[in-house]
Amino acid sequence: MLASNATCRQRLTDFQQHERIDGWLQPAVVYAVDAVQRTHDELNITGALLEIGVHHGKFYLALDQCRRDTEAGYAMDLYEAGQKLNLDKSGRGSLAAFKGHLKRWSRDPSATQIVSGDSTRLAHTEFARSVPPVRLFSLDGGHTAAHAASDLRFAERVVTNGGVVFVDDIFNPEWPGVIEGVAAYLHTTPSLSPFAFVGNKLLMTTISMKPEILRRYSAHMGRSPGCKKTGMCFGDKAWFGHAVHTRKRG
Numbered sequence: 001m002l003a004s005n006a007t008c009r010q011r012l013t014d015f016q017q018h019e020r021i022d023g024w025l026q027p028a029v030v031y032a033v034d035a036v037q038r039t040h041d042e043l044n045i046t047g048a049l050l051e052i053g054v055h056h057g058k059f060y061l062a063l064d065q066c067r068r069d070t071e072a073g074y075a076m077d078l079y080e081a082g083q084k085l086n087l088d089k090s091g092r093g094s095l096a097a098f099k100g101h102l103k104r105w106s107r108d109p110s111a112t113q114i115v116s117g118d119s120t121r122l123a124h125t126e127f128a129r130s131v132p133p134v135r136l137f138s139l140d141g142g143h144t145a146a147h148a149a150s151d152l153r154f155a156e157r158v159v160t161n162g163g164v165v166f167v168d169d170i171f172n173p174e175w176p177g178v179i180e181g182v183a184a185y186l187h188t189t190p191s192l193s194p195f196a197f198v199g200n201k202l203l204m205t206t207i208s209m210k211p212e213i214l215r216r217y218s219a220h221m222g223r224s225p226g227c228k229k230t231g232m233c234f235g236d237k238a239w240f241g242h243a244v245h246t247r248k249r250g
């Protein structure tokens with residue numbers, strides 16, 4: 001078993017308490033990152049970290065707290081130069097802001113490769129073919145149905161077996177395109193399967209590893225501080241025929 005549990009949890013706690021980065025990160029999502037890390041440690045799953053849609057780096061840097069020393073990170077956004085392609089204005093990537101936060105919050109900023117451009121195009125370039133297998137993939141770029149579906153297909157190609165994809169704003173009424181794009185993807189023959197909802201995010205993993213990932217993740221979430229305090233954690237439900245773990249907000 002890999003031994004990054006304690007350090008990841010401690011770093012996440014410090015990050016959560018002290019960061020003041022503009023962006024979106026619900027407390028329950030931090031528990032989920034910790035639960036995913038424990039699951040990956042137990043199963044010896046390794047791989048890179050990749051986010052589409054960095055904005056100022058809030059969620060990227062939460063994930064970076066759990067990136068192991070041997071793992072690379074990829075921070076993809078249109079950033080300032082590409083904002084004319086930011087069709088739905090769901091955020092506004094700033095390379096200047098991100099670089100400042102990366103320097104402050106990453107223990108090794110040089111492990112992160114900044115990738116500037118449109119994810120729907122980058123998915124078909126040499127970059128996508130050369131990226132190593134990814135174990136933590138955050139999908140938070142363009143929020144139209146077409147962007148969400150395209151970014152999921154990108155994730156499907158690069159995620160390692162048992163890797164986890166965090167899809168943002170899945171039930172956000174301001175961004176109905178996300179659930180439409182995910183539904184369109186699920187109606188193909190997908191090799192990524194949903195396994196949990198937490199905060200504003202849907203979590204997906206590879207179909208073969210789904211039962212194992214769901215079982216371990218659920219057990220870790222049941223022991224997370226929010227659950228212990230309120231005793232109001234929900235169990236498994238079904239969504240489009242997929243078993244998913246759900247959890248209350250908070």
Ligand SMILES: C[S@@+](CC[C@H](N)C(=O)[O-])C[C@H]1O[C@@H](n2cnc3c(N)ncnc32)[C@H](O)[C@@H]1O
Pocket residue numbers: 022023024025052053054055056057058059060076077078079085086087090091092093094117118119120140141142143147
């Ligand atoms: C909601 S924000 C991301 C929030 C961020 N994940 C956080 O933790 O705060 C969406 C980001 O996606 C970027 N974006 C929009 N369309 C994109 C595209 N086609 N390719 C890459 N990035 C895109 C925007 O520039 C913006 O920074």
